[in-house]
Amino acid sequence: MDIEFVRSRFIKHFDGTTGSVYASPGRINLIGEHTDYNGGFVFPGAVDKGMVAEIKANGTDKVRAYSIDLKDYVEFGLNEEDAPRASWARYIFGVCREIIKRGGKIGGFNTAFAGDVPLGAGMSSSAALESTYAFALNEIFNCGLDKFELAKIGQATEHNYCGVNCGIMDQFASVFGKAGSLIRLDCRSLEYQYFPFNPEGYKLVLLDSVVKHELASSAYNKRRESCERAVAAIQKNHPHVEFLRDATMDWLKEVKNEISAEDYMRAEYVIEEIQRVLDVCDALEIGDYETVGKKMYETHHGMSKLYEVSCEELDFLNDIAKKCGVTGSRVMGGGFGGCTINLVKEDKYDAFIEEATKTYKEKFGRNPKVYDVVISDGSRKLC
Template sequence: MKEKISKKFEELFNTTGAFYASPGRINLIGEHTDYNGGFVFPGAIDKGMIAEIKPNGTGKVRAFSIDLNDYAEFGLTEEDAPKASWARYIFGVCREIIKRGGNIQGFDTTFAGDVPLGAGMSSSAALESTYAFALNEIFELNIDKFELAKIGQATEHNYCGVNCGIMDQFASVFGKKGHLIRLDCRSLEYKYFPFDPEAAGYKLVLLDSVVKHELASSAYNKRRQSCENVVAAIKRNHPEVEFLRDATMEMLNEVKADVSAEDYMRAEYVIEEIQRVLDVCDALEKGDYETVGEKMYGTHYGMSKLYEVSCEELDFLNDIAKECGVTGSRVMGGGFGGCTINLVKEDKYDAFVAKAFAEYTKKFGHEPKLYNVVISDGARRLA
């Protein structure tokens, strides 16, 4: 990939620049916990974005996307916003740095990525983090890593129309090989936990259903509303409760008669999921991957039956994982399509993949996609 980027850079700009990279991410456990003040548990992966960059001494950015075979040129003031959506990510990062007082000049860049698009591994956060990290270093801005992640998040909010949380950008900037990061979505405190399934004889595999159901945004808002309804009910007896993260199952049961059955189910899932993240962290500190797997299945059950954000295709892949003796499997991401993430013993891997492909294709008329992932480092300069 680097060669391809370098060749195009030289062809377009007749010079050479510095290389920077940032990864996509997976989230092992902790789904729909972020807006409830809970924990998420992501890790950076060995797939991401790579860019070659060099200041060009002008007030203009000249950028080329190799994957889209598209060129864009734009200035650095608000009126210069480019039309192409991919270019708006780079422009947004520049603007967010400038808003924070960073002095950026024009630069030339070419970039490419190997994060699968639409598979829930956050290719956009990888792109934002690559440029935030690179521009910070190239223009010697001394912005700390937390702020770099926030610059990526603000780019999504202000220039790309996506009101995302901080997890994706955080994982892309802070990723560390062989470790997952437990991020407290309320305080933004974080802690690294060892995660090296290969050393313990496991593989981490994503199976992409290659479907995306259209319910996602309205269903997401509805579930968020359910959580807020329950917090409001609990708060009457327990004023200290601000998020479901502060609530216990006892508190939830106290208000069972005051909330709808649907709201109760949604809250039950979230309270249990927040606890599962903590249980998985404890298990990893002991190297106990069996417990990790068991909790992943618990998450899938909760997302399917209580939060109701799974779909037939994802439930089918989860059932096959169970039949094949896969250690852990669950839907990854917001739901209604996308991937399952699977923790598979090496000696069961071939049989699981073969069965999943054969049975899924027979049932749904198209193959799933397979991605093996390795937990890797975050944003960095490449030698």
């Protein structure tokens, strides 16, 4: 995202002076889907696409905000009853309110922002927006909040002001991202560890199916309930098991006849997926990207056949990746549409993109969108 472009819009819409410019990225998740609510691990990284905002305290108790992409201007106060109607402005308002709830003293400010995180591609543009403002306002108004609290502020904004009951992975990756590294986040303890991700000779590319099937929210709840039933059955033999993260396949097999075949399949996927995250971390420590790719394919198979959250379009893109010799490919995110994430050797990249685009268009009548991503730094001040 061009800093000078954001600055020019800021100068035009406000008093002709400049403020400070901050940025936060979107994210990918290399592996570890539907593991978060099962007490397991996720493995995200920040990407080279995100949000950029210019911000300057204005000495009032009013926020004056301009969305460059939407060409929309909103003004609002900092009290609970001042919540703006515009959905994009509620993210900024929510961050302000969550900082205030934590004892931060912030005043009014002028701001203009823009982003290049593709909407609907599962790269978390909303988390990038929240993290940008949490990081910036914490610094500008000397609130003294640590990075963990900034990530929690973004999550609480989603919960309390935007009606989305999300986990913390998106905001965590946006705030804590580091170029050349992925982050293994323990969703139970919130302990985290960086692992090297420098795939020389490979590219990381998302193929957006440009579909979103409407099953997602009800299907998500059903799968969560399946996991909880499996845990309840296992607990009878192993009382210390709190999440599927604590269970083994042997313990699941002990209760195979006590739960439905569907619940068994869901739990099998989750237990195996939690182990796959650990296996990928081990592989990255020795630079073994072939094993990383193999585990990605295993995840796709599990999400498609056991957890049943894939769809025809995503399975098609995964099959094309296999046929083209792509090292690793899987559905990224909750499923039922969105993107596949693909680890591709550079010498196979052009042929893969050409074949995937052509055959997908022939089959589904639309082109997939292609997003190359590079693992990059998290929230930061640019100037």
